[in-house]
Amino acid sequence: xxxxxxxxxxxxxxxxxxxxxxxxxxxxxxxxxxxxxxxxxxxxxxxxxxxxxxxxxxxxxxxxxxxxxxxxxxxxxxxxxxxxxxxxxxxxxxxxxxxxxxxxxxxxxxxxxxxxxxxxxxxxxxxxxxxxxxxxxxxxxxxxxxxxxxxxxxxxxxxxxxxxxxxxxxxxxxxxxxxxxxxxxxxxxxxxxxxxxxxxxxxxxxxxxxxxxxxxxxxxxxxxxxxxxxxxxxxxxxxxxxxxxxxxxxxxxxxxxxxxxxxxxxxxxxxxxxxxxxxxxxxxxxxxxxxxxxxxxxxxxxxxxxxxxxxxxxxxxxxxxxxxxxxxxxxxxxxxxxxxxxxxxxxxxxxxxxxxxxxxxxxxxxxxxxxx
Amino acid sequence: xxxxxxxxxxxxxxxxxxxxxxxxxxxxxxxxxxxxxxxxxxxxxxxxxxxxxxxxxxxxxxxxxxxxxxxxxxxxxxxxxxxxxxxxxxxxxxxxxxxxxxxxxxxxxxxxxxxxxxxxxxxxxxxxxxxxxxxxxxxxxxxxxxxxxxxxxxxxxxxxxxxxxxxxx
Numbered sequence: 001x002x003x004x005x006x007x008x009x010x011x012x013x014x015x016x017x018x019x020x021x022x023x024x025x026x027x028x029x030x031x032x033x034x035x036x037x038x039x040x041x042x043x044x045x046x047x048x049x050x051x052x053x054x055x056x057x058x059x060x061x062x063x064x065x066x067x068x069x070x071x072x073x074x075x076x077x078x079x080x081x082x083x084x085x086x087x088x089x090x091x092x093x094x095x096x097x098x099x100x101x102x103x104x105x106x107x108x109x110x111x112x113x114x115x116x117x118x119x120x121x122x123x124x125x126x127x128x129x130x131x132x133x134x135x136x137x138x139x140x141x142x143x144x145x146x147x148x149x150x151x152x153x154x155x156x157x158x159x160x161x162x163x164x165x166x167x168x169x170x171x172x173x174x175x176x177x178x179x180x181x182x183x184x185x186x187x188x189x190x191x192x193x194x195x196x197x198x199x200x201x202x203x204x205x206x207x208x209x210x211x212x213x214x215x216x217x218x219x220x221x222x223x224x225x226x227x228x229x230x231x232x233x234x235x236x237x238x239x240x241x242x243x244x245x246x247x248x249x250x251x252x253x254x255x256x257x258x259x260x261x262x263x264x265x266x267x268x269x270x271x272x273x274x275x276x277x278x279x280x281x282x283x284x285x286x287x288x289x290x291x292x293x294x295x296x297x298x299x300x301x302x303x304x305x306x307x308x309x310x311x312x313x314x315x316x317x318x319x320x321x322x323x324x325x326x327x328x329x330x331x332x333x334x335x336x337x338x339x340x341x342x343x344x345x346x347x348x349x350x351x352x353x354x355x356x357x358x359x360x361x362x363x364x365x366x367x368x369x370x371x372x
Numbered sequence: 373x374x375x376x377x378x379x380x381x382x383x384x385x386x387x388x389x390x391x392x393x394x395x396x397x398x399x400x401x402x403x404x405x406x407x408x409x410x411x412x413x414x415x416x417x418x419x420x421x422x423x424x425x426x427x428x429x430x431x432x433x434x435x436x437x438x439x440x441x442x443x444x445x446x447x448x449x450x451x452x453x454x455x456x457x458x459x460x461x462x463x464x465x466x467x468x469x470x471x472x473x474x475x476x477x478x479x480x481x482x483x484x485x486x487x488x489x490x491x492x493x494x495x496x497x498x499x500x501x502x503x504x505x506x507x508x509x510x511x512x513x514x515x516x517x518x519x520x521x522x523x524x525x526x527x528x529x530x531x532x533x534x535x536x537x538x539x540x541x
Contacts, residue, residue: 047499047500048498048499048500048501048502051500051501053510055485055511056510056511059511059513088400091397091398091399091400214373214447217425217447218420218423218424218425218426218447219420219425219426219472219473219474220425220426220472220473220474221425221426221427221428221472221474222425223425227447232447232448234447234448239450240450240452302523302524302525302526303399303524303525303526304399304524304525305398305399305400306399306400306401306443306452306454307400308400308427308445308452315427315445317427317428317443319428319430319441319443321432321524322524323519323523323524324523329432329519329524330430330432330433332428332430334427334428334443338477339426339474339477342473342474342476342477343473343474346473371500
């Protein structure tokens with residue numbers, strides 16, 4: 001990093017336009033970068049290409065009709081969004097959830113988290129120029145998606161949760177399939193560890209790059225693995241326990257330096273912890289109903305609630321205000337990527353262009369979630 | 373760095389007396405504050421001093437003036453603060469972006485969706501919308517659909533409307 005590049009003659013400076021169609025932006029994100037040679041002077045993310053006004057859709061139809069929308073924002077990890085939404089509705093209407101349903105929610109959510117982190121791992125390494133890992137992670141991902149497809153009916157935009165439980169119980173093949181999958185994943189992690197974690201090229205590309213400190217995290221509202229990479233053990237599953245997470249034993253992995261490498265380590269360890277959670281949940285899952293009977297028409301009482309879950313990218317918060325009708329008067333979706341992306345401007349100043357790609361990759365951006 | 377919740381509540385009370393502490397688990401937030409627009413920046417600064425991070429900013433289109441809501445939470449101590457304020461009668465509100473840089477995007481988004489102007493914002497240009505759509509204001513409800521504030525929050529026990537708002541109404 002050299003100081004004083006901003007004072008260099010203006011004709012050495014130029015603008016570089018990355019996106020909206022660029023493999024390293026992982027979606028329709030455009031980034032306008034002010035450059036000096038290979039150094040980034042300024043950076044401006046331009047979002048909104050995938051904007052669909054989900055919040056307006058939520059406010060103009062009965063609350064049940066918004067359930068499929070929740071899966072279409074963070075498409076890589078849909079279930080935490082859905083969990084936050086149904087919890088908000090349950091909180092408002094006082095609908096109880098059977099215990100078996102809560103366990104099913106936790107198991108499917110954690111499977112979804114592993115799927116999302118695997119997708120990130122492959123794409124991140126692809127950004128750094130390693131093509132092979134994505135072929136392996138997609139293979140692993142498919143095995144879990146098969147299980148989720150059997151349960152939820154879709155491979156990507158899972159719509160499985162309902163206010164008062166889940167839409168249907170799992171069949172007998174579910175548990176053996178999940179157990180086999182856990183066993184397989186554990187052996188795969190060892191392989192990834194050997195291939196990636198100590199790879200000298202990978203370390204050189206990620207160590208001490210894109211350091212986020214606590215103050216920056218506070219100002220931008222950074223959450224999720226990006227925050228935990230900076231050594232702050234903030235996980236909604238532990239901090240504000242919901243569902244049956246308090247009954248399950250798992251660790252919250254944290255990094256030390258807050259750089260891209262630590263964010264990688266945190267996510268990889270999180271996948272291991274997710275497998276631990278799933279194993280315990282399978283052991284403890286009781287029998288019984290998976291859905292409380294609710295009236296066909298369920299009005300939302302006046303007042304507002306918020307509900308927060310831990311998504312694969314951080315703090316997913318839904319704010320719902322009711323007015324006594326079936327349609328929410330106001331529905332706000334707080335997506336973690338929105339906050340995590342907004343710090344890019346400050347984080348990437350004076351960085352090499354190649355490091356910018358690594359940093360953006362390490363933030364695990366899902367652009368439809370930013371645009372909503 | 374744990375949060376001293378008692379001291380936080382004292383500091384919030386220094387900004388506004390309209391503070392409630394709902395039952396945990398009932399509505400998702402643990403502290404609820406009503407502010408007048410001129411207290412917003414002061415409150416944001418004391419939130420920042422306590423190490424609270426910004427969760428979201430949003431608005432609700434109620435009559436007579438839209439409300440803007442801020443949520444803050446803490447990394448080490450479970451605590452969620454919901455700050456409510458009403459937009460001034462001229463449709464403006466002080467920006468908290470000078471305190472929380474992350475508020476920059478949230479406020480630009482609200483400006484896109486509601487047309488609320490945040491005074492003191494470094495560059496209040498469209499965030500989500502393209503230039504040609506910048507006057508759309510999709511989340512403003514049609515006149516016949518806008519509800520009174522009291523229809524949404526009928527039983528705010530112990531809370532009175534902030535004083536400086538009355539002048540605007």
